[in-house]
Amino acid sequence: MKRIYMDHAATTPMAPEVIEAxxxxxxxxFGNASSLHQPGLAARAALEEARERVAGLIGAKAxxxxxxxxxxxxDNLAIRGAALANRDRGRHIITxxxxxxxxxxxxxxxxxxxxFEVTYLPVTREGLVEVEALEAAIREDTILISIMHANNxxxxxxxxxxxxxxxxxxxxxxxxxxVQTVGKIPAKVDDLGVDLLSISSHKLHGPKGxxxxxxxxxxxxxxxxxxGGHERGMRSGTENxxxxxxLAAAAELAGRNLEEEMARxxxxxxxxxxxxxxxxEDTWVNGSRTKRxxxxxxxxxxxxxxxxxxxRLDAKGIAxxxxxxxxxxxxxxxxxxxxxxxRPQEAHGSLRITLGRENTDEEVDxxxxxxxxxxxxxRAMSPFRKA
Ligand code: PLP
Numbered sequence: 492m493k494r495i496y497m498d499h500a501a502t503t504p505m506a507p508e509v510i511e512a513x514x515x516x517x518x519x520x521f522g523n524a525s526s527l528h529q530p531g532l533a534a535r536a537a538l539e540e541a542r543e544r545v546a547g548l549i550g551a552k553a554x555x556x557x558x559x560x561x562x563x564x565x566d567n568l569a570i571r572g573a574a575l576a577n578r579d580r581g582r583h584i585i586t587x588x589x590x591x592x593x594x595x596x597x598x599x600x601x602x603x604x605x606x607f608e609v610t611y612l613p614v615t616r617e618g619l620v621e622v623e624a625l626e627a628a629i630r631e632d633t634i635l636i637s638i639m640h641a642n643n644x645x646x647x648x649x650x651x652x653x654x655x656x657x658x659x660x661x662x663x664x665x666x667x668x669x670v671q672t673v674g675k676i677p678a679k680v681d682d683l684g685v686d687l688l689s690i691s692s693h694k695l696h697g698p699k700g701x702x703x704x705x706x707x708x709x710x711x712x713x714x715x716x717x718x719g720g721h722e723r724g725m726r727s728g729t730e731n732x733x734x735x736x737x738l739a740a741a742a743e744l745a746g747r748n749l750e751e752e753m754a755r756x757x758x759x760x761x762x763x764x765x766x767x768x769x770x771x772e773d774t775w776v777n778g779s780r781t782k783r784x785x786x787x788x789x790x791x792x793x794x795x796x797x798x799x800x801x802x803r804l805d806a807k808g809i810a811x812x813x814x815x816x817x818x819x820x821x822x823x824x825x826x827x828x829x830x831x832x833x834r835p836q837e838a839h840g841s842l843r844i845t846l847g848r849e850n851t852d853e854e855v856d857x858x859x860x861x862x863x864x865x866x867x868x869x870r871a872m873s874p875f876r877k878a
Contacts, residue, residue, distance in 0.1 A: 494808045495854045499694075499786055499847035500643050500671060501812055505737070506696040506848070512740040513698060516733035524730050525721065534732045541739035548742040549669075549688060550679035551705050557725045558735050561702040562670040562691030566593035568704050568715050568726065569666040569687040573635045574601050576711040577664060581632025582607045587620050587649075588830040590639050593689075594668055598637075612638075617779040618647035618831045625654055629661055639668040640678060640688075644827040644843060645778030646787025648676070655684025664710060670694055670702075674745030675784055676753060686710040692734070696848060697741030701734035756846050757785035759855045763844065764788050766859035771866045777828060777841060786846040791833070792866060794873040797841045803865040809858055812843040 522530030658665035666687035674695030718727030773793035797813035828838035
């Protein structure tokens with residue numbers, strides 16, 4: 492039985508081109524990019540070429556890209572680094588109630604330990620932040636706004652360009668967590684109007700443990716990791732050259748046929764949604780159907796536990812998710828699904844299917860059939876189902 496992987500929001504398989512570029516880097520570019528001899532210079536050259544490529548995907552200048560250990564570190568650097576650099580101007584931060592823990596937790600730490608106040612904006616039933624609510628939340632002492640580009644659970648794409656205009660007109664540093672969007676939809680820093688943008692390599696068919704933070708030139712931000720002054724003092728630590736080369740190869744590939752892939756993947760996603768919604772009663776789509784990542788489908792099922800669905804599908808060789816991977820071991824309802832107004836039992840009946848580059852039409856057919864048959868059999872056993 493060939494396994495089907497449809498959990499690309501959790502992580503993606505590395506592209507063959509990425510593996511090839513990294514293998515070459517592991518073998519040939521082993522030098523320390525800070526060393527002055529030839530192996531060091533070769534590593535430095537690979538690093539700077541990679542920086543150019545990553546910058547290209549987001550429409551930035553190479554010197555505005557800083558490599559990190561991944562999305563979590565990029566978010567921490569953006570939030571904590573900007574907060575600490577701007578604390579003399581104020582201690583108020585605005586974010587949203589549906590951010591990834593990599594944003595929410597550094598915000599909580601700043602509240603608990605550094606005397607900051609954080610406003611967590613609510614979202615609509617579709618999972619959208621309202622720009623009017625953002626404007627209303629801004630105070631004299633607001634120094635940072637952080638709104639994710641698209642949500643990792645329900646795929647909702649936020650009005651970042653509009654929020655960016657608001658932030659810019661008030662002189663407030665603006666961060667977006669673009670971990671789920673870079674390489675999946677256009678995410679150019681000037682179109683979005685952001686000062687800071689987080690990237691994670693493993694979400695776009697690159698290796699795990701590598702990422703980047705875009706920092707617009709002139710943005711007030713302080714490092715949070717100290718040491719030998721790598722990445723122009725913004726992030727100390729010997730650069731992971733093979734990982735960074737892998738991220739750059741992944742960025743280049745993703746940028747090459749972004750529009751075609753968006754159309755192909757959203758077509759498969761919509762077909763899958765329609766197939767299940769037509770055949771299984773009391774089923775709905777969580778999040779917006781239009782302002783949504785092309786690869787994300789989050790289905791809600793009454794009278795069924797999402798975990799049970801996931802495990803039955805796994806037994807059939809199909810990998811999907813019930814929420815974000817980081818929270819899938821907890822039994823609490825997803826904070827994103829409760830933020831869009833689902834009751835805990837509704838939130839527990841959700842299934843996140845995130846398609847990707849290697850998925851095919853035949854796989855979509857198999858997954859659709861499997862979901863319908865598993866949902867029917869679980870419903871037949873459910874003590875909660877309608878009489
Ligand atoms: N932000 C979002 C929206 C994510 O989906 C994730 C990963 O799930 C992260 C941040 C963390 O990225 P990383 O796994 O590279 O630390």
